[in-house]
Amino acid sequence: MNHRRIDVRHHILPRTTRRTFLATTTALACPAAFARVGRAAGTANDRVGVGFIGTGNQGMGLLKRFLAADLGDVVGVCDVNRGSLGYKEPDHFYGLEPAAALVAQMAGAKGRPTACGVFDDFRRVLDRTDVDAVVIAVPDHWHAIMTVMAADAGKDIYCEKPLSFAIAEGRRMIEAARRGGRVLQTGSHERSNPVSRFVCEAVRAGRIGRVERVVTKVGYNNKTGPGPGWRPMPVPPTFDYRRWLGPAPDRPYHADRCLYRFRFNYDYSGGQITNFGAHSNDMAHWGMGIDTGGPMEVECLEAKFLPAGSLFDTAVETRFRCRYESGVELICESGPESVQTRFEGTGGWMQTGYRGTTASDPALLDGLPPKGTGSDDPHTRHLANFIDCVRTRAEPAAPVEVGHASAALCHAANALIRLFPETGPGHVARWDAEHDRFIDDDAANRMLVPDRRDPWS
Ligand SMILES: NC(=O)c1ccc[n+]([C@@H]2O[C@H](COP(=O)([O-])OP(=O)(O)OC[C@H]3O[C@@H](n4cnc5c(N)ncnc54)[C@H](O)[C@@H]3O)[C@@H](O)[C@H]2O)c1
Numbered sequence: 001m002n003h004r005r006i007d008v009r010h011h012i013l014p015r016t017t018r019r020t021f022l023a024t025t026t027a028l029a030c031p032a033a034f035a036r037v038g039r040a041a042g043t044a045n046d047r048v049g050v051g052f053i054g055t056g057n058q059g060m061g062l063l064k065r066f067l068a069a070d071l072g073d074v075v076g077v078c079d080v081n082r083g084s085l086g087y088k089e090p091d092h093f094y095g096l097e098p099a100a101a102l103v104a105q106m107a108g109a110k111g112r113p114t115a116c117g118v119f120d121d122f123r124r125v126l127d128r129t130d131v132d133a134v135v136i137a138v139p140d141h142w143h144a145i146m147t148v149m150a151a152d153a154g155k156d157i158y159c160e161k162p163l164s165f166a167i168a169e170g171r172r173m174i175e176a177a178r179r180g181g182r183v184l185q186t187g188s189h190e191r192s193n194p195v196s197r198f199v200c201e202a203v204r205a206g207r208i209g210r211v212e213r214v215v216t217k218v219g220y221n222n223k224t225g226p227g228p229g230w231r232p233m234p235v236p237p238t239f240d241y242r243r244w245l246g247p248a249p250d251r252p253y254h255a256d257r258c259l260y261r262f263r264f265n266y267d268y269s270g271g272q273i274t275n276f277g278a279h280s281n282d283m284a285h286w287g288m289g290i291d292t293g294g295p296m297e298v299e300c301l302e303a304k305f306l307p308a309g310s311l312f313d314t315a316v317e318t319r320f321r322c323r324y325e326s327g328v329e330l331i332c333e334s335g336p337e338s339v340q341t342r343f344e345g346t347g348g349w350m351q352t353g354y355r356g357t358t359a360s361d362p363a364l365l366d367g368l369p370p371k372g373t374g375s376d377d378p379h380t381r382h383l384a385n386f387i388d389c390v391r392t393r394a395e396p397a398a399p400v401e402v403g404h405a406s407a408a409l410c411h412a413a414n415a416l417i418r419l420f421p422e423t424g425p426g427h428v429a430r431w432d433a434e435h436d437r438f439i440d441d442d443a444a445n446r447m448l449v450p451d452r453r454d455p456w457s
Contacts, residue, residue, distance in 0.1 A: 048390050051076035051125035051134045053146060055099035057088045057260050058160060059137035063099055065380045067106035071387045074103045076117040076125045082238040088260045120240060122146055126153040133390050136160060139262040140269045141248050144169030145456055151176035156390045160187035162278040163403030166450045167411045167436045170404035177400045185386040185396040186403025188282045192385050193378035194369040196283055199352040203287035207364055209347030211288060214330045216280035218272040219338035221264055221316040225256045228309030247456030256311055264312035271314025273417065274410045276339045277332060282406035283341040284330055292401045294409050294433035295322035303420035320413045408436055415447035
C-alpha cells in the first residue's frame with residue numbers, strides 16, 4: 001500500500017536544554033514552578049533560543065520575520081559568506097555580517113538580547129547549550145547532514161524545502177528526527193497558508209467529487225547562467241568556498257554556481273522540479289490525502305536542457321506524469337506560474353498557487369479565508385507553528401515524513417528527466433514508494449545516488 005496517513009503517535013521528546021533542565025529540576029523541588037514551563041507562560045525562561053544556519057536569500061527572510069514577530073531569541077547566526085551583494089538579485093546584500101547586524105537592530109529595538117554568536121562553522125552552533133532549535137536555510141546538498149547532526153545534538157529543526165537533496169537522505173532524516181524525539185518542520189510554508197489549507201482540505205473532503213487528475217506547475221529556470229566555455233573566477237576573500245561545497249564534488253569556483261543560483265545545478269539541487277515542485281507537488285499530495293508514500297508509475301514527457309558545457313545543467317523546461325494507486329494522474333509541468341496546483345474532480349476543479357485561487361464554480365470557494373499578509377504571512381505562520389511545537393512537543397504542520405514524501409516524488413521525477421536525452425519519451429518507470437526506488441530499472445536507480453565527497457559522505 002503506497003498511501004498512508006501519517007501516524008501522529010510519534011514520540012517527540014521534551015526539550016532538554018540547560019534552561020528546561022533547570023526549570024524541570026526546579027519544578028521537582030517546587031511543583032508550582034512547573035506551570036511556568038509551557039506554551040503560554042511568557043517569561044524570559046520560556047523563550048526558545050534559535051540558531052540560524054544559512055543567512056542568504058531565504059535565511060535572511062526567515063530571520064527578519066522571526067525577529068519582527070518576536071518568536072524567540074536569536075542566539076546564533078552562521079554562514080560561510082561573511083557578506084556580499086549578488087544573491088537572487090544583484091543588489092541583495094546577505095550573509096553572516098548583515099545577519100548579525102539585523103539581529104542587533106531588530107532585537108535591540110524590541111529590548112531583546114542582541115548578543116548572538118556569529119559562526120562560520122555550523123557545528124559550533126550545535127555545540128551551544130542555549131540553542132534549542134535551528135533554522136537550516138542552506139543549499140539543498142547540506143540539508144541532510146546538518147539536520148541529522150542537529151537532531152543528534154538534541155536540537156529541534158526547521159529545515160527548508162526540499163527536505164533532502166537525495167532520496168536516501170530523507171530516510172536518514174526521518175530516522176534521526178524520530179530517534180531523537182525532535183520536532184522537525186519542513187519549510188513547506190504553504191502548509192501554514194490558510195488558503196492552501198482550505199483548498200487541500202476541501203478537495204480531501206470531496207468538494208469537487210472524486211479527484212481524477214492533478215496538474216502542478218513549476219516555474220521555468222529563470223536564470224540561464226554562463227554558457228559553454230565559461231571560465232572559473234577567483235574566490236572572493238569573504239567567501240569560504242570549500243565549506244560551501246562540503247559534500248559536493250570539487251569544481252572550479254564561479255559566482256553563478258553558488259549564492260541563490262545553486263538551485264540550477266544538479267550537484268547542489270534539482271532545478272525547479274525540487275525548488276518550486278517541493279511546494280506545488282506537496283500541495284498535490286496534501287489534497288490527494290497522501291502524507292507518506294507516492295506514485296506507482298513515473299514518466300518524463302518532455303525535458304529541455306541548456307547546451308552541454310553550460311554551468312547550469314538542470315532542465316530549463318519539463319513535463320512529467322505520475323500515476324497513483326487510487327487512479328489519480330498527476331502532471332507536473334513548467335510554466336510562468338512558478339507554484340500552482342490544480343485539482344480536477346468528477347464535480348469540478350479548484351486551483352491555488354502564488355497567483356491566486358480559482359474554481360470551476362465560485363460556490364466551491366465558499367468560506368475561502370484571506371491568505372494572511374505582513375506579520376501574518378505563511379512564512380511567519382510556519383515559523384510560529386514550529387516554535388509552538390518546540391514548546392508543546394506537538395507535531396508541526398509539515399512533519400519530516402510529509403517533507404520526505406514530497407521531495408521523493410520530485411527526486412524520482414528528476415531521475416527520469418535527467419535520463420530523458422537518452423531514453424526519449426515513452427520510458428514509463430514503475431516506482432516502489434515504500435522503498436524509494438524504481439522497480440527493475442537500474443539506470444533510473446543510479447540517478448538517485450549523488451556524488452558525495454569525504455568526510456561528509
Ligand atoms: N520555503 C521557500 O519558499 C523557500 C524560498 C527560497 C529558498 N528556500 C530554500 O532555502 C534554501 C536556501 O536557498 P536560498 O535561496 O536562501 O539560497 P542562498 O544561496 O541565497 O542562501 C544560502 C546561504 O547558505 C550559506 N551556506 C552554504 N553552505 C553553508 C554552510 N556549510 N554553512 C553555513 N552556511 C552555508 C550560503 O553562503 C548562503 O548565504 C534552499 O534549500 C531553498 O530551496 C525556500
